[in-house]
Amino acid sequence: MKSTIIAAAIAGLLACGTALAAETAQQSKMKTCNQDAGDRKGDERKAFMKECLSAKPAKATPQERMKTCNAEAAGKTGDERKAFMKECLSAK
Structure with a gap:
């Protein structure tokens, strides 16, 4: 019985810690x-x-937009990446 309560308390603390970490x-x-x-x-x-x-x-500078779009385009290659970057960089 005690071990079940302790395990539940530890699980609760871990869940709270994870939730608090995400700002x-x-x-x-x-x-x-x-x-x-x-x-x-x-x-x-x-x-x-x-x-x-x-x-x-404030609106992102072109350099900041490029950095963000590059990060979001990770894993895309070729025409898919080119189309994504065009759309991402032109987004308002």
């Missing part, structure tokens, strides 16, 4: 905005956080 984009954005808010307090902080969290990410 979502929203969590990352919140973390960055909190750091950028610095010493602001009250209404000033609230206004800053609202603006920061609602801000759209």
Whole structure:
């Protein structure tokens, strides 16, 4: 009985650790905005956080798009890769 409870507890802890390790984009954005808010307090902080969290990410530079598209094209070759890269790089 005790070994079953211990095994379930360990499995639960491992599952929680895995879930906590995966930081979502929203969590990352919140973390960055909190750091950028610095010493602001009250209404000033609230206004800053609202603006920061609602801000759209800057458009990727052509170099960043190329890097991202290359990573996504891994495993593709020939005409398939060429067509994928054309579509990926032209996406808005």
